[in-house]
Structures are given as C-alpha cells and as structure tokens.
Amino acid sequence: MSNQQRALITGANKGIGFSIAKGLGELGYQVWVGSRDAERGRIAVAELEKAGIDARVLLLDVADPGSVEAASSFLSRQIDALDVLVNNAGIALGFSEPPSEQSMDELKAVYEVNVFGPVRVIQAFLPLLKKAEGARVVMMSSGLGSLGLVTDPTSIYSTANLLAYNSSKTALNAVSLAFAKELASLGIKVNAVEPGSVATDLNGNNGALTPDEGAVSAIRLATIGPDGPTGGFFGHDGTQPW
Numbered sequence: 001m002s003n004q005q006r007a008l009i010t011g012a013n014k015g016i017g018f019s020i021a022k023g024l025g026e027l028g029y030q031v032w033v034g035s036r037d038a039e040r041g042r043i044a045v046a047e048l049e050k051a052g053i054d055a056r057v058l059l060l061d062v063a064d065p066g067s068v069e070a071a072s073s074f075l076s077r078q079i080d081a082l083d084v085l086v087n088n089a090g091i092a093l094g095f096s097e098p099p100s101e102q103s104m105d106e107l108k109a110v111y112e113v114n115v116f117g118p119v120r121v122i123q124a125f126l127p128l129l130k131k132a133e134g135a136r137v138v139m140m141s142s143g144l145g146s147l148g149l150v151t152d153p154t155s156i157y158s159t160a161n162l163l164a165y166n167s168s169k170t171a172l173n174a175v176s177l178a179f180a181k182e183l184a185s186l187g188i189k190v191n192a193v194e195p196g197s198v199a200t201d202l203n204g205n206n207g208a209l210t211p212d213e214g215a216v217s218a219i220r221l222a223t224i225g226p227d228g229p230t231g232g233f234f235g236h237d238g239t240q241p242w
C-alpha cells in the first residue's frame with residue numbers, strides 16, 4: 001500500500017499557492033490544487049505534471065459554502081485521509097482607500113475569502129484530516145496581520161494601513177489559535193505563516209521575493225513531524241509577533 005501523503009492547497013492555481021503545491025509535490029506529496037476556476041486549475045495541474053508532480057485539481061471557491069461542501073465530498077471519495085491542508089487563498093481590496101472610506105461591501109468581501117473561507121474549509125475537511133496520522137494545517141497569514149509588526153515603527157508592515165486586508169489577517173491569526181487549541185488533542189497541528197513581501201498578482205507584482213521564496217515557511221510548517229509546533233506564527237526569521 002502506498003504511504004504517499006496528500007495535501008490540499010487552496011488558491012493554488014497561481015502565486016504562492018502554486019509554489020507551495022510545487023514544493024510539496026517535489027517532496028513526494030500528492031497535491032490537490034484548489035482552484036475556483038476549472039480552467040485555471042487545469043493549466044496549473046498540467047504545469048505541475050510536466051515537472052513530474054502527482055497533482056490533481058479540486059474545484060474550490062472558499063467564499064461559496066456549496067462549493068466547499070461539494071469539494072470536500074468529492075475529495076472524500078478520492079482519498080481516505082488528508083495529511084496537509086494549506087489555507088492559502090486570499091484577496092486584498094482597497095489599496096488606495098483610507099480606512100474611513102473603505103466600503104462595507106469590500107470589507108465583507110475580503111473577510112468572506114480571508115477569514116470565513118479558511119474556517120469553512122477547515123470545518124468541511126476536518127473529517128478527512130482526522131483520518132490522517134498527525135495532520136498539519138497551515139494558515140497563510142501576513143506580517144500585515146501582526147499587531148506587533150504594524151505598531152512597530154521600524155517595521156515595513158507599519159506603513160500599509162489597509163483596513164480590510166490587515167484586520168482580516170489579524171482575525172485569521174485568532175482563528176488559527178482557536179483551531180490549534182481545539183485540535184491539539186487529536187494530534188492535528190495548526191500554524192499561521194507569513195510569507196514575506198512576495199511579487200504576485202495580489203500586490204501588482206510588487207514584492208521583494210519570488211513566489212517560490214514566499215512558499216518556504218508554509219512548506220516547512222506543512223511538513224513538521226510530531227515534535228513540531230502548533231498554535232504558532234512563523235516567517236523566514238522564525239517566530240513572528242502576533
């Protein structure tokens with residue numbers, strides 16, 4: 001019987017998520033490429049397969065409860081356990097608006113993907129995670145979600161005051177801690193990561209790191225063993241302030 005581990009990465013058709021899928025695939029994982037668009041997912045999987053990776057597409061819009069339910073019921077017919085879940089899908093809206101001018105519609109749209117999405121996905125895929133030996137969940141947070149960094153005038157993260165995005169990632173950190181506490185007794189580890197400033201479509205490709213470089217912390221936390229941490233927040237320099 002194969003002991004190949006299985007990983008699901010949301011929003012993996014491009015950017016950091018694609019690089020996480022590639023990195024885990026290169027380590028021998030079977031990677032399920034979460035994509036809200038079937039064609040974009042198919043193209044990403046074809047590229048991963050060309051690199052010799054065991055990759056499959058999973059149609060998954062984290063903002064749509066019906067899509068998440070359908071994806072989890074489809075995946076539970078394909079595999080008997082899920083070893084790794086990376087909640088990577090995320091959006092940023094309102095780069096040019098001060099907090100006092102950001103619309104409630106934008107705020108809700110960002111929270112739907114960045115906060116409610118990961119909650120929904122963990123809840124839907126928990127039965128499969130429970131069936132794995134020592135499953136790992138990685139939450140793609142941001143330095144902009146760190147209250148410690150955004151209040152530190154020496155930090156680059158103190159300069160971007162994005163109401164919806166920053167606060168959604170702060171909420172995601174709290175969500176990560178809540179699940180880490182609940183799931184510790186089941187041997188499921190939940191950690192948040194901060195990828196650094198990565199050039200992707202999310203930020204108009206303005207960033208110091210490549211997506212492959214931005215994927216490093218997520219891959220590290222996705223592959224920790226029984227002695228690895230849970231309920232932590234990690235980046236390239238190690239532990240990040242909450």
Ligand code: NAP
Nearest residue numbers: 011013015016061062063088089090142197198200201202
């Ligand atoms: P990206 O290139 O824009 O990729 C975002 C991914 O999320 C895409 O695959 C996108 O799919 C997907 N997505 C968006 N809404 C979705 C939904 N409702 N359901 C499912 N998938 C959805 O951005 P990225 O920079 O790689 O972002 C990945 C994660 O890293 C995000 O959580 C982001 O907040 C975080 N992050 C990024 C940086 C950075 O510097 N780039 C820094 C800190 C944290 P489509 O192609 O269909 O739009």
